[in-house]
Amino acid sequence: MSQVVKKKFRCHPEPNECKGCGRCVNACPKKLLKLGSALNIMGVPYAEYVGDGCIGCGACFYTCPEPGAITVFEITGED
């Protein structure tokens, strides 16, 4: 009997590469991103991944204008 394994993902916004534009916050269909109040090295509040349940759609990655501010990982194994 086979079991459908649901893939799991994790979104990682890099605080010091975020310019705080908020495009990812609007783009995330699961509303898992928000702008915090802490400031990064550029002096702006940066996007944070809150909670879990990322579906790995990539909306945040493609809508983000920064090259590496957002990375979406696929979790391939649990320890």
Add this chain to the structure above:
Amino acid sequence: MEYSNKLLLKGNEAVVYGALLAGCDCFFGYPITPASEIAQTAAEKFPLLGRTFLQAECETASINMVMGASAAGRRVMTASSGLGISLKQEGVSYIATMELPCVIIDVMRGGPGLGNIAPEQSDYNQITKGGGHGGYKVIVLAPGSAQEMCDFAGLAFDLADQYRSPVYLLTDGVVGQMLESVTLPAPRPRRESPEWALDFKVNPRTNYLTSIYMEPADLEKVNIHLNEKYARIEENEQRCEEYLADDAEFIISGFGICGRVIRTAAERLREEGIRAGVIRPLTLFPFPKKAFRKHAEHAKSFVSVELNNGQMIDDIRLAIECSRPVSLVNRMGGNLVTVDDVVRHVRKLAKGGN
């Protein structure tokens, strides 16, 4: 079949033959009298050898096509006349800053404004002092015959590569239109892409070419580097033809068609017992200052013969540091200075007039 390398060619045709034999890959240009035969000859000959000829939509486009082809690592040329050259100057400034080699031919016509299509030499200042915005210079060769149009094309490509610089062939409508016997040189193999070129077959993709430096310190560095190069060019590349000059009391100077007129004039003056000699600059930047300085030691007086309002005369004065009087024989508007004009002027100088 046997072949002869002796051809009768107009200056405007000879320069295309010279360029192709020197391994020119691409020609981008726009028609303009009296330089159009260059584009026409290129349009005919380049495709026969699988080389690229493209008539651009305007002068501005053609010089930027030159930029692209040079960046790709190819030997490339364009040609125009006065007003067309003015339009190219923006691109030339970028090309000079990026240190891209290319060859530009200016077959000068009457100016200013739309002027006319008759021969003049009034782009002298525009070309020899840089031409576009910013403090750059270009190497300027001054062919005076169809043979030199051919030979200097090859020389221009070599200097362009050696110094990573645009090189002009600056001449006038007469030299462009005149037909002469030309002995063509041997064909040269393709020049390999230089190490800075954006050519993936030989170079890594880390190569890039730009002329913007936002930091003043960086841009100053670039300027210093360019000016050191120009100093090297001034030291090493001054060229001129001296004729009857060694004992001359009167040194007559002119380039292009005037270089031919003064040769005949000097011979006539010698027949009359007047010790006239000729310095014909073959490079206008660098100006052959050394030759002028050398002959200022024995010459009483210098004469600049020009088809303009007197432009090269300033460089002669600077070269000899105003140590001797320099006078001007000139015509404008497309009229030619005749041998008689020059002879009369020097005769008068010899009699003690001004």
Add this chain to the structure above:
Amino acid sequence: MSEVVKFGRPKGFFETFERRPGSIKKNMSYCPGCGHGVLHKLIAEAIADFGIQDKTTLISPVGCSVFAYFYFDCFGLQVPHGRSAAAATGLTRANPESIVIGYQGDGDLAAIGFNAFIQAANRGENYCVFFVNNAIYGMTGGQMAPTSLLGQKTTTSPYGRNALTEGYPLKVCEMVSQLEAPVYVERVALTSPANILKARKAVRKAIQISMEKKGFAFVEVLSGCPVNLKLKPADMDKFIEENMTKYFPLGVFKDVADEREPVKRAVPVYDREKVEETLYRAMPGGNEAHESLDSPLFDRELRVKIGGFGGQGVLSLGLILAAMGKYRNLNVSWLPSYGPEMRGGTANCAVILNKGAIGSPIVDSNCDLLVVLNRPSLDKYLPELGENGVLMYDSSTIKDAPKVKPGQKAIAISAGDIAEEFGNLKCANAVMLGAIGAMLTKYYLTPADAAKFQETAEAAIAECFAGKDKIVKMNAEACKLGFTKMQNAQS
């Protein structure tokens, strides 16, 4: 826990932006929320995915993306404002194997560079263009763009863009898709994730067309400039989707990629033999066929002037004389009437022949041989005839014998009449050439040189009318006839 990157920094970017001055090396220099960054990522991802970085050149324009070469890990060329399409043309023509990407803003492409752009599109240059339309000039501080919307307030349209004074926003996709050559034209928007994914597809398709060498591919990208439009990112997307797309509808305007064959460019030839065959002159005997002359006549400059009415063959007679000189190893120059002298339908040319170097190619005095085919030329040029000069004139039009000075010779030949008798008035110049030969033979040439005249003339005629066998034959015959007639008249 183990994990792999599903979406991350595209490999088409440098890992760190070392070319960028300052301490920030991971980010690009664009303002927060700027569309350039989004489009850059799509392009960087594509060139890495396609494995073409090594052969790609991305052209940076003038505008906010002037420093694109700081970021893309491929060849970079930064060009003058608006000249991207011309530089791209030069690159792709010079090296058809390279992949060229143009990246331009709305001022760069649709204002200052529109001609270069539309002409490159019309030629079907093999490269792709990404056109960022954000309806504003960004780098210079929010001025009006050719694509600014009607009513849009900018720093140079402070009362709103007015169609009557500033015209209408330029619809580039609509225009370029009307041309025959372009392969693919699409307009996309960098707004919602769904629209960005469509843009991603368009970017990849355009680059693929370039890789397949199918020609010109164009993608217009409606993009946000939140800083200059003074909009929050969310409102920026709304502005694009609600205002811009009304005037600039999204979609594919043209796609003929499947029908197009790859663009073929010639391969440069450097083979020595092939180059010589193309540029040298085919001639039996090669250079050896040129035999030198020994007549003392050519020890100094022989200055010839030929004058007549346009159409009488004045210029070609001069050309033939010059070619004859070249064929006998002389230095020659031929200068046609040029400049102010051309007015009035008269034509003249100066020919100089010399064993040594030729000085001025202009003949305006000391003329050794003056050939005139009509009366006005005689009147005009006779004063230029030198001390011992020879005048040859066509007595079929010049009836009364011209007065020449002592020492000068005036020789008549009714070239026009003879040519007419011969059957072609156009051959009067060739008849005159033969007459010149007879005159030279009588007075100036050594017997050995004289014996070569007709052969030399025929070789020169063949060179001047190369490929026109009938004309060559006719002129050679007319030359022979002129020679005989003159010889008879002289004896």
